[in-house]
Amino acid sequence: MSVRSRSVITAVTAAALLGLSACGGAGDSGAEQPEPQAKPLQSFDACTFFTPEELTSFGVETKAEDFTQVGFQPGCKWNGDQMILSLQKNVDEDFDQYEKTGTFDEFTRKPFAGRAGARMLTAGAKGQGVCNAVVSAGGGIVLYQVTGNYPEFDACGEVEKIADQTAARLPQ
Incomplete structure (x- = not known):
């Protein structure tokens, strides 16, 4: 595998992981979690x-x-x-x-x-x-x-x- 292919795969994998973390990850319905209310x-x-x-x-x-x-x-x-x-x-x-x-x-x-x-x-x-x-x-x-x-x-x-x-x- 060429250095260029590895770089593209690494970039795509990183982007996919970032996308998953922004959506809340596995098992999350995607709904926003309520922030704890200040007393x-x-x-x-x-x-x-x-x-x-x-x-x-x-x-x-x-x-x-x-x-x-x-x-x-x-x-x-x-x-x-x-x-x-x-x-x-x-x-x-x-x-x-x-x-x-x-x-x-x-x-x-x-x-x-x-x-x-x-x-x-x-x-x-x-x-x-x-x-x-x-x-x-x-x-x-x-x-x-x-x-x-x-x-x-x-x-x-x-x-x-x-x-x-x-x-x-x-x-x-």
Whole structure:
């Protein structure tokens, strides 16, 4: 076989393989596969969610600080004299997954602003002056957390009040 024949065969084979890969290969119906939909929560910025007026009314500073304890749950916190407020998002888990896979001292289902939600104490948090509200939002969850700066502070009452007042604005 001449060098020219081999070159032509190689070029035809390469073109055929490229054509097959563009069509999706063997066993594919040729229909386009849907792209994974971006979750609305992905573009949500927890650090800019609360208005300055809300933060002032909650008794915390308006300056946000990073509060990303684990990489898949970014968020911010705001310090105050009586409490620390934090807000985080998790686009990897929805509300039901979070309930099933988490370890809690308490997980009491309670809607916030008409959304699936729960008052939650993570494992080991009971009696520590910290309380969370987890709310279904935009294909994932948003976690509100209040930590009281003194023992008598009602962290659960405060986190529920804040979630009730603001959860309606979270991404759908």
